[in-house]
Amino acid sequence: MxxxxxxxxxxxxxxxxxxxxxxxxxxxxxxxxxxxxxxxxxxxxxxxxxxxxxxxxxxxxxxxxxxxxxxxxxxxxxxxxxxxxxxxxLETFEEIIHKYGYPVIDKRISEMIDTLQNGNGTADGKV
The missing domain is CATH 3.40.50.620 (HUPs)
Structure with missing residues (x-):
C-alpha cells in the first residue's frame, strides 16, 4: 500500500x-x-x-x-x-508503581530518575 x-x-x-x-x-x-x-x-x-x-x-x-x-x-x-x-x-498497578515508580512521558527523564534511584550513572542522563 x-x-x-x-x-x-x-x-x-x-x-x-x-x-x-x-x-x-x-x-x-x-x-x-x-x-x-x-x-x-x-x-x-x-x-x-x-x-x-x-x-x-x-x-x-x-x-x-x-x-x-x-x-x-x-x-x-x-x-x-x-x-x-x-x-x-502478573503484578498489580500498585505493585508496579512501588517497584518502578510512576510512568513519565520523556524517556530521558525516566532514565535520569532510574540513574538517581539506582546510582548507576550521573544525573545528566548519561549512563
Missing amino acids: KNYSLKQLQSLTLDDKILFSRQIIKEWYEHWNGLVFVSFSGGKDSTVLLHVVRQLYKDVPAVFINTGIEYPEITEFVKQVENVVWLNP
Whole structure:
C-alpha cells in the first residue's frame, strides 16, 4: 500500500477513511493468516476498531488487559462484548508503581530518575 502523509490522511472524507482502514485491516489479517486479535480497552477508539475489524472478520477475538484501575463502567461494558479474552497482569498497578515508580512521558527523564534511584550513572542522563 502507498505511504500517505498524516495531512493527506486527515483530509480524507469519513467514508474514505473507513475504506482506507478496512484495506489496512485486510492486509494485516492476511499477513498473519487470520491469527490475529484486537487489543481492546473498552474505550471509544478500540471499540470502533473492533467494530470495523469484526465487520470484515466476525470471529477475530479481542483481548482486554484487566489492570484493576479501569472505571467500573468500562469493565461492565467489556463484559457485554462477545469473544473477549480477559488477561490479568502478573503484578498489580500498585505493585508496579512501588517497584518502578510512576510512568513519565520523556524517556530521558525516566532514565535520569532510574540513574538517581539506582546510582548507576550521573544525573545528566548519561549512563
